[in-house]
Amino acid sequence: MKIAAAFVILLLILLPVMGFSVTGDGTLKGRLQTFVSYGLSLTSILLCLLTILVSVYSLTSDIEQKQIYTVITKPIRRWQLLFGKLLGVVVLDVALLTLFSLVIYGITLYIPKYFSADESERDQAENEFYTARASLSPAEIDVTKEVKETYDKLAQSGQLPEGMSRTQIFAELTNVKKLEKRAIGVGREMVWEFNNVKPRDPNASLFIRFKYDVAVSPPDSQVYSQWFAGDYRQIKYGTKPKTPIYRTAVRKDPVRTFREIEFLADAVADDGYLAIAFFNVPSNDTVVIFPLEDGLEVLYKADTFTGNFLRAVLLILFRLIFLACLGILAATFLSFPVAILFCLVIFFTATFSGFVLESLDFLGGNVAGVYYYTIRPMIQLLPQFDKFNPTKYLIPGRLLSWSLLVKGAAVMVAVKALLLMLLSLLIFSFKEIAKITV
Amino acid sequence: MRYAVETFSLTKIFSDWWGRHKVCAVDNLNLKVKANEVLGLLGPNGSGKTTTLKMLLGLLHPTKGRAVVLGGDASSPKINARIGFLPEESYLYRYLNARETLDFYGRLFALPAKVRKMRIEALLDMVGLKAVANRPVGTFSKGMARRIGLAQALINDPDLLILDEPTTGLDPIGTRQIKDLILKLAERGKTILLCSHLLADVEDICNRISILYGGRIQAEGQVKELLQQTNKRQITTGIISDAAVEKIKQIVQQEDTECVISSPMDRLETFFIKTVTAAEEQAQPTSGAVSTTRLGDFLVSQTPVEGILDKLVSARVSPRAVPETPLTEQPEQEQVKKSILDQLTGRSITQSKNKQQTEQDKSQAGDSSDA
Numbered sequence: 001m002k003i004a005a006a007f008v009i010l011l012l013i014l015l016p017v018m019g020f021s022v023t024g025d026g027t028l029k030g031r032l033q034t035f036v037s038y039g040l041s042l043t044s045i046l047l048c049l050l051t052i053l054v055s056v057y058s059l060t061s062d063i064e065q066k067q068i069y070t071v072i073t074k075p076i077r078r079w080q081l082l083f084g085k086l087l088g089v090v091v092l093d094v095a096l097l098t099l100f101s102l103v104i105y106g107i108t109l110y111i112p113k114y115f116s117a118d119e120s121e122r123d124q125a126e127n128e129f130y131t132a133r134a135s136l137s138p139a140e141i142d143v144t145k146e147v148k149e150t151y152d153k154l155a156q157s158g159q160l161p162e163g164m165s166r167t168q169i170f171a172e173l174t175n176v177k178k179l180e181k182r183a184i185g186v187g188r189e190m191v192w193e194f195n196n197v198k199p200r201d202p203n204a205s206l207f208i209r210f211k212y213d214v215a216v217s218p219p220d221s222q223v224y225s226q227w228f229a230g231d232y233r234q235i236k237y238g239t240k241p242k243t244p245i246y247r248t249a250v251r252k253d254p255v256r257t258f259r260e261i262e263f264l265a266d267a268v269a270d271d272g273y274l275a276i277a278f279f280n281v282p283s284n285d286t287v288v289i290f291p292l293e294d295g296l297e298v299l300y301k302a303d304t305f306t307g308n309f310l311r312a313v314l315l316i317l318f319r320l321i322f323l324a325c326l327g328i329l330a331a332t333f334l335s336f337p338v339a340i341l342f343c344l345v346i347f348f349t350a351t352f353s354g355f356v357l358e359s360l361d362f363l364g365g366n367v368a369g370v371y372y373y374t375i376r377p378m379i380q381l382l383p384q385f386d387k388f389n390p391t392k393y394l395i396p397g398r399l400l401s402w403s404l405l406v407k408g409a410a411v412m413v414a415v416k417a418l419l420l421m422l423l424s425l426l427i428f429s430f431k432e433i434a435k436i437t438v
Numbered sequence: 439m440r441y442a443v444e445t446f447s448l449t450k451i452f453s454d455w456w457g458r459h460k461v462c463a464v465d466n467l468n469l470k471v472k473a474n475e476v477l478g479l480l481g482p483n484g485s486g487k488t489t490t491l492k493m494l495l496g497l498l499h500p501t502k503g504r505a506v507v508l509g510g511d512a513s514s515p516k517i518n519a520r521i522g523f524l525p526e527e528s529y530l531y532r533y534l535n536a537r538e539t540l541d542f543y544g545r546l547f548a549l550p551a552k553v554r555k556m557r558i559e560a561l562l563d564m565v566g567l568k569a570v571a572n573r574p575v576g577t578f579s580k581g582m583a584r585r586i587g588l589a590q591a592l593i594n595d596p597d598l599l600i601l602d603e604p605t606t607g608l609d610p611i612g613t614r615q616i617k618d619l620i621l622k623l624a625e626r627g628k629t630i631l632l633c634s635h636l637l638a639d640v641e642d643i644c645n646r647i648s649i650l651y652g653g654r655i656q657a658e659g660q661v662k663e664l665l666q667q668t669n670k671r672q673i674t675t676g677i678i679s680d681a682a683v684e685k686i687k688q689i690v691q692q693e694d695t696e697c698v699i700s701s702p703m704d705r706l707e708t709f710f711i712k713t714v715t716a717a718e719e720q721a722q723p724t725s726g727a728v729s730t731t732r733l734g735d736f737l738v739s740q741t742p743v744e745g746i747l748d749k750l751v752s753a754r755v756s757p758r759a760v761p762e763t764p765l766t767e768q769p770e771q772e773q774v775k776k777s778i779l780d781q782l783t784g785r786s787i788t789q790s791k792n793k794q795q796t797e798q799d800k801s802q803a804g805d806s807s808d809a
Contacts, residue, residue, distance in 0.1 A: 066529040070590060073495045073523045074546035075515035434497040 004092070007050050011100055015039055019107035020114070028117040029125045033395045036108055040391050043100045044316045047093060051320045052343040055089045055327025060336040063433065072433055079425050082328060086421070089324040093317065101313040105306075127205070127262075127397075132308035133299040134399040135209075138192040143177040150177075165368075175292070182296075183215075183289045189279040191232055192296065197274045199265040199300040206268070207299040208261040208276055212253065215287040222252040223288055224281040230267040232275030243269055250281055258294075265300060274298065302399045311400045312390030318412045322383050323347060325417040329424035332431060350382040383412040441506075442598050442629035443471035443494060448503035450489050450653075463489040465653035466503070471631050476624045478644035478661075479633035486653035487633035488526055491602055494631075495523055508598055519547060522596030526603055528587030532576030536567050536586050539575055540593055547594045554593075561589040564619070566612075580607035588616060599623065601632040605639050610710050617643050638707075641665070674702065 018039055024030025059082075062068040072081065112125060150173055154160050160169060184190045199206060212223045230245030246263040253259045268274045276298060280288050290296045326346060330339035349356060357379055360371055388408040393400040450464040464486040471477045479487045492498040494505050496513035510517040530539055537558060544554035562568045565585035570578070575586055584607050591599060604620070605613040620630055620643050634640050640647060641661060649657045657664070673686075683699055690697040704712075 066525065066527075067531055069497060069525045069529055070523060070543070070587075071546065073497065073512075073518060073521065074543065074594075075519040075548075076546055077515060432498050434492045 003053060004050060004096075007046050008096065008099075011043060011046060012103070014042065015100065015103050016107060018042075019111060027124065028112060028115065028121040029129050031115065032108060032111055032125060032129050035111065036104065037391050037395050039104045039107070040312065040316070040394065043097070043104065044319065044390075047096060047100075047316070047320055048323055048347060050096070051089060051093055051323045052327050052340065052347065054092060055085065055324045056331045056336060056339045056343060058085050058088065059328055059331035060334075060339060063331075064336070066434075068433055078429050082332075082421070082425060082428055085328055086324055089327070090321055093320040093324065097313060097317055097320065101309070101316075105309055108309075127207075129397050130305040131301050131397045132303035132305060132393075132399040133207070133397050134198075134302035134401070136194045136197060136298045136300075137293075138182075138194075138296060141178070141181045143174055143181070146177050147173045178292055179289060182292070183287050184278060184280045185287050186280055186284055187282045189277055191275055191277045193232065194274045194276070194298055196272045197268045197298065197300060198272055198302070199268060200302060202264075202266045202268075204265045204301050205262045206265050206274075208263075209258060209294075209297045209299050210253075210261075211258050211291060211295050212255045213289040213291050213295070214255050215289070216285070217255065218284065218286060221255050223255055223286075224250055224252050224283050225288070226250050226279040226281060227261055228275075228277040228279070229261075229263050230275065231269040231273060232277070233269070233273065243267055260299075299398075302401075305397070308394060308397075308400050311402070311405050312394050314405060315388055315390045315400070315408055318408050319383070319385055319388070322412045322417045322420075325420040325424070329420045329427075332424045332428045346382060349379065350385045352386060353379055353382055353384045354386045381416070383416050388412065440472065441470050442473045443469065443505070443507050443631060445469045445490075445494070445505045446503050448490065448493060448505055449501050450486070450493060450498060451501045463653055464493065464500075467650075467653065467655065469648065469655070471629060472646075473629050474624070474627050475645045476620060476630045476632070476643055478640035478647040479631065479650060480635065480637070480640055480647055481633075481650035482635060485650040487635075487650055488602055489653075490650075491523075491600055491631070491633060494600065495521070519594060520597040522591035522594060522599045524587050524591040524599075524601045524604055526606075528583040528590075530575045530578075530583060530586060530590075533574055535574050536562060536571045536578075539586055540589055543590045543593050549594070557593055557595075561592060565589045566615075581609055581612055584608050585612065588619075597628060599628055599630045599632075601630065603634050603636075604632055605634065605636060610707055611714065613639065614707065614711060 019035050022031060022034040022038065024032070024034035062071070068081075072078065112122060117125075147170060151160075151169065154169075164172075197206075206229070208227060208229065214223065227248045228245060229247075231241075231243050232245075233239070234241045234243070234245065244264075244267055246267055248261060276296075278288075323343070326343055327339070330342045334342055357376070360375065360379075388404075388411075390400060392398075445467055448464055448467040448469070449462070451459050452461040452463055454460050467486070467490060469479075469490065479490065481487050489498060493500050494507055494512055496511070505512065508517050508520055512518065512521065531542070534542060540558040540561060541554060544558060549557070559568075562571050565588060567582060567585055567589070570582070575583060578586065584604075588601075588604065591601070599620075601620075604616050608616065617639060620632070624630055624643075624645075632640075632644070644661055646660055647658070647664065648655050687697055687699070
């Protein structure tokens with residue numbers, strides 16, 4: 001296949017060139033992030049396209065050029081033929097993916113040696129990039145009851161906003177209530193408790209990563225605060241302290257910017273309990289809000305960069321396996337050009353499935369009903385490539401956990417890809433191989 | 439099992455995309471092929487020959503009716519393992535070379551490696567492609583592709599051989615070889631179903647023929663019965679004097695009938711092969727060849743299980759093989775010719791003697807009928 005060779009050469013040239021030409025934001029970390037992000041995305045996209053092409057071509061060309069006549073009349077079952085094709089494509093994928101990921105991995109490790117960077121930049125890269133940090137977010141507080149009450153109250157007093165559907169109002173109210181739970185008034189403090197904190201090494205660092213939002217913007221856009229980290233139960237129940245409790249001096253941080261506070265991992269209790277407290281210093285004069293989703297997290301090193309990278313590559317492999325199955329399914333009932341088009345449409349929808357779903361969620365009226373029972377389940381049948389996007393984890397040095405990987409494998413390969421293969425088997429078993437449509 | 443292939447009101451109607459019936463390719467066909475016979479399916483283009491074969495093999499689903507092949511359904515692997523199929527063109531994987539192609543098909547039959555290797559060599563030798571075995575089949579001429587296609591159909595030593603126009607694209611020598619091969623296979627108890635519109639080929643090799651037209655059988659029966667002119671007799675003699683001829687004429691006149699006397703004509707095929715053989719023999723001293731009989735002997739002595747293939751190979755006493763010259767140096771055409779010629783000599787010496795006899799008989803019969 002010349003096309004495969006073209007892809008390989010393209011990537012083998014592009015990857016090293018990218019490795020030494022990207023600069024990111026100028027820091028070592030930025031450079032690394034940009035390279036891994038583009039390198040891995042490019043590899044993934046090109047391999048996805050190649051997989052679609054090869055899997056569709058291998059079956060449709062056999063049918064169109066009729067080599068299948070002498071193959072299918074031999075003592076093999078039709079499922080053997082299909083799985084043989086699949087196996088071939090997957091082996092090719094594994095080989096190419098191994099090659100390219102080794103190239104990317106090699107370059108990623110080599111970049112810090114090649115470019116001069118000072119100690120702080122190296123530390124930053126070490127702590128925030130060459131790592132796999134697990135992240136813990138405060139548990140979500142269930143607000144549905146309160147939302148319902150508020151809604152009923154509004155409905156009774158006839159104060160419901162006009163021109164909004166019930167779903168929209170509910171979404172709005174939920175958002176408001178959730179933010180209320182994450183707002184801290186002046187002079188008050190809030191404690192978040194985490195369980196199952198399992199740092200690899202008690203001497204390693206833990207990080208509180210946060211972003212402030214404020215009700216009233218302070219003149220210098222800085223928020224003064226004091227943070228505590230440790231086993232809060234020791235204070236609460238007055239027991240003899242076993243693990244240290246760390247506290248910061250009063251510090252100031254800019255609003256709407258991610259900041260990190262580092263402290264030692266020995267603050268975590270033996271049973272994996274950790275509490276974080278935030279004190280809104282009175283000199284602030286404003287309510288501080290931690291935005292939903294990524295406003296507050298505790299990060300700790302849970303695995304190495306290598307392990308994380310390996311899992312990221314595996315995640316790409318699952319994607320490729322799904323696409324190979326999709327290509328074979330399309331080839332069982334479509335001709336080459338149509339099958340390619342079909343696969344590409346599915347591929348891009350799957351890549352942007354999150355966006356598509358979100359944007360369609362705000363349809364109003366009858367259309368919403370139709371959509372809810374027709375298109376939505378179909379889109380949900382697709383694999384969510386953006387949900388299992390490996391660069392999302394590698395760039396900020398987040399842990400791509402085995403459990404997420406297994407989930408990805410289960411959803412994309414064990415369920416959806418298998419479903420595709422079963423469907424293609426069904427079609428292929430009843431297909432007239434030599435059929436001529438007049 | 440009486441019949442190797444039996445169809446019951448087999449019907450195939452091709453529809454268009456909307457399901458409207460367009461073409462009735464095969465119409466209530468009741469075809470019966472007895473075990474161990476060579477049946478020729480004849481007919482003009484578009485008479486449903488190939489469609490019938492495809493339905494037998496499960497490549498097409500019959501609209502109506504049923505086909506029983508070797509006592510079962512041809513889409514089951516058990517039955518498939520006993521069938522050899524050569525489609526109307528040799529559809530091969532272009533990037534594989536001849537040996538790899540045969541190896542691939544051998545693997546599909548799950549033949550053990552040893553058996554596979556032996557058979558591949560024997561078959562390559564038999565179809566005369568040994569010298570070009572390492573060239574991608576995409577570079578093969580149509581005739582060469584045909585040969586590899588035939589080798590592919592024989593890799594599993596099949597009980598039933600289904601051949602769709604086996605001789606198209608082959609040179610006269612290749613055609614002759616394939617016809618001889620088919621006769622040899624029939625001798626060894628194989629059933630052969632072939633379809634063709636080359637009447638001469640069918641006449642030479644088939645026990646029975648069915649003539650299809652419009653998807654129906656128009657005529658069916660033993661070749662001899664169908665073609666024999668029962669109201670005529672033919673006598674072939676050596677060179678005799680004119681006086682003797684006169685005497686014979688008188689005797690015939692006493693029987694109250696007329697007689698035509700002429701020298702029998704050689705068939706063009708026989709003549710062609712004779713000429714090429716002669717040319718080949720003259721070129722012999724320069725070719726410096728290696729005998730291929732050794733391989734055949736080796737096969738026979740090493741693996742008695744090999745059966746038909748060994749016999750096939752060893753039956754052919756070929757005095758020479760292709761010279762071991764580098765492939766790249768030689769123009770393609772010449773090479774092909776050489777390998778074919780080598781094949782030819784083996785056959786023409788050992789096998790065509792009695793063959794020629796029968797051919798002459800036939801040609802004479804043809805002559806007299808023309809007269």
